[in-house]
Amino acid sequence: MRGVVFPGDRRAEVREFPDPEPGPGEVVVEMRVGGLCGSDLHRYRQTAAQRVGMDIIQGHEPSGVVYAVGEGVRRVRPGDRVSVYHYRGCGHCKQCLAGNIMWCPERRGYGGPIHGSCADYILTDERNCMPLPAELTFADGALMACTAGTAFSAMRRLKASGEETVVVFGLGPVGLTGLLMAKAMGARVIGVEPIADRRALAHEFGADETLDPTDTDVVAAIQDLTRGEGADLAYETSGKPAGRKSTAECLRVEGRAVFVGLGMQTEPSDWHPMIVKQLSLLGSYVIPIYLYFDMVDFILEHKLPLGRMVTHRFPIEAAAEAFRVFDQGQTGKVILEWA
Ligand SMILES: [Zn+2]
Ligand SMILES: [Zn+2]
The missing domain is CATH 3.90.180.10 (Medium-chain alcohol dehydrogenases, catalytic domain)
Structure with a gap:
């Protein structure tokens, strides 16, 4: 053969x-x-x-x-x-x-x-x-x-419901198939792709907007298209550093992204393990106020010894010394304490 x-x-x-x-x-x-x-x-x-x-x-x-x-x-x-x-x-x-x-x-x-x-x-x-x-x-x-399977599995992982604005980075076959699937679910889709023919194809497939990252500030444009909030979901297929960076920046708070593009480098990039292990890497920022009550219950129920974190105690008069010690980076928690 x-x-x-x-x-x-x-x-x-x-x-x-x-x-x-x-x-x-x-x-x-x-x-x-x-x-x-x-x-x-x-x-x-x-x-x-x-x-x-x-x-x-x-x-x-x-x-x-x-x-x-x-x-x-x-x-x-x-x-x-x-x-x-x-x-x-x-x-x-x-x-x-x-x-x-x-x-x-x-x-x-x-x-x-x-x-x-x-x-x-x-x-x-x-x-x-x-x-x-x-x-x-x-x-x-x-x-x-492969191509459509990759897109379908990624859409499942993204938990796209059809109510979201989805940004598709890269409009090659894997990106375009994801676009078709997101449109079939009823989502609004913004495609990002430098090649004009691929953007044109994306419009034929129902893309609501397409952006050329070579002449547009993609993140600003997506903000404009989403009343300043950012997109709900992103699907990164370009595998390019710029696409990956814009993915995080274009999302709204609590947005979600799935990365499938492995990129064209001959050596696997830092992103390779994250993609092939299907990791869910979660961002977390301070705490929403409603969680306070759950946290208190948890600390009480488990008798968490938070105070054991404190290794250095100073009165306010010794604030200069407190910060000097803290600045060395050798301490646990440093506190000012009033008798
Ligand atoms: Zn393949
Ligand atoms: Zn096996």
């Missing part, structure tokens, strides 16, 4: 590979549509030196028709139309059983350690063959394998 490899320095080559044979529990899918994804470009842009020994077929958005099944495969049959989930896992660990194959310690991603979807056939596991309804095309199936 034919398969596409990246020898490095922005080259893609079609090479001949042996046709895959399904082992026990495995399935061979004849490809109909294989999507190209932004994350493929990370490898495409590596140097030839970085790609040495990596004759792996690229692509991780497979959709096609089941061609052959291995021993023990019961639920998938030749001729079935499928979208193929793009990580293969062990099938038995805690994460696989929870449906989080992307966190399986033995996960294998297409185009990474195993041959991917830019090929005539792809080898997968029975459990990765997701049924593709007749109403959906193979292009839909390929998109759902």
Whole structure:
């Protein structure tokens, strides 16, 4: 069969590979549509030196028709139309059983350690063959394998309800799909993207506003569009430092953001663990006054020894000494005390 490899320095080559044979529990899918994804470009842009020994077929958005099944495969049959989930896992660990194959310690991603979807056939596991309804095309199936799946999962994590103003940073396919989903829920959507053609596409997809970050102060514009409050939700797909920075700045108080863009740097950025571990990093600022009563109850019920924090006590006449000691940074709590 034919398969596409990246020898490095922005080259893609079609090479001949042996046709895959399904082992026990495995399935061979004849490809109909294989999507190209932004994350493929990370490898495409590596140097030839970085790609040495990596004759792996690229692509991780497979959709096609089941061609052959291995021993023990019961639920998938030749001729079935499928979208193929793009990580293969062990099938038995805690994460696989929870449906989080992307966190399986033995996960294998297409185009990474195993041959991917830019090929005539792809080898997968029975459990990765997701049924593709007749109403959906193979292009839909390929998109759902990564791009649309990423957007859908992010919208779920964002808990978008449709009542919000959602800012979408980056209007590539992952951003645009999120935009489509947010509009379908009834939200008001502001797209941020430097490329004019992508902004035009966003308007076709129902964007209420689009902003060009190269000629607009995005944060100020979003404030203007939200009566000075800031946006309720943000969906960051650009992976660019400027987009990430504007995301936090454009939100209203108690706004929420989800970050999916990993960026194009060859080395993972500081944001990589936050994104791939699906962390919820929460900001918290002082305390709202209503929480005072809960706090008092908590301190009383648990007999919290707050006073033990106090290591230094001074009368007001010794204020100069109090601040001198405090300034050294070696103390617990320093207090002025009146007898
Ligand atoms: Zn992808
Ligand atoms: Zn596993």
